[in-house]
Amino acid sequence: MSKIVVVIGDRLGKGQNVAKGVEAAGGKAIVIPGIGADMKLGDVMKQENADIGISFCGSGGAGAIMAQTKYGYPCQYGMRSIDEGITAIRQGKRVLGFGFMDIEDLGRKITEEYIKIKG
Template structure:
């Protein structure tokens, strides 16, 4: 299968306060499709939207960095890492095969770009 025929990777982003635009921008500029859940409490719907979109990864943002990730694990069985506060922690979680990442409020381009880049690298290694 050529690069052009490869299925598009998808990352769902849910933010407690209805944000996440910067992370989504970083994801898309890394060549990965971003699905940004609109409105407040998006973090709590990450697992649901991942199922609807057949997404490869979910990113949840809230104060504690855990509510949406834990909900996705309990409802859909996702392998999660939560309570993260740095980009490096997120990259390490993707390397470890986690499918939902829970962060405190860290809506940055760098986070989206580096997480998406690592997901692409990991997907290529498993192709």
């Protein structure tokens, strides 16, 4: 199986810690640079043929909803914990919308779960 590609878009231009976790789990992380990066999530996922997109903003929804609306990626948003993200991956969601949670453990556990499911 090829490397899992995870695109990360953060409203404040962050996401580097989540990216470290993705890479620690064996995935390839693409962090969209700059303020408002969450709103570009669907575009970059499409361009990079990504497996998963992770969006961060205050509400945990804007970038995820935009990716779903524009490209049809199934999303779950408004999440505030890693466990919610793991459940969403198990339910077949490809775009995960969180409140601000730029933590390495999130990237690692989401990537590990996706790899476990997809084999």
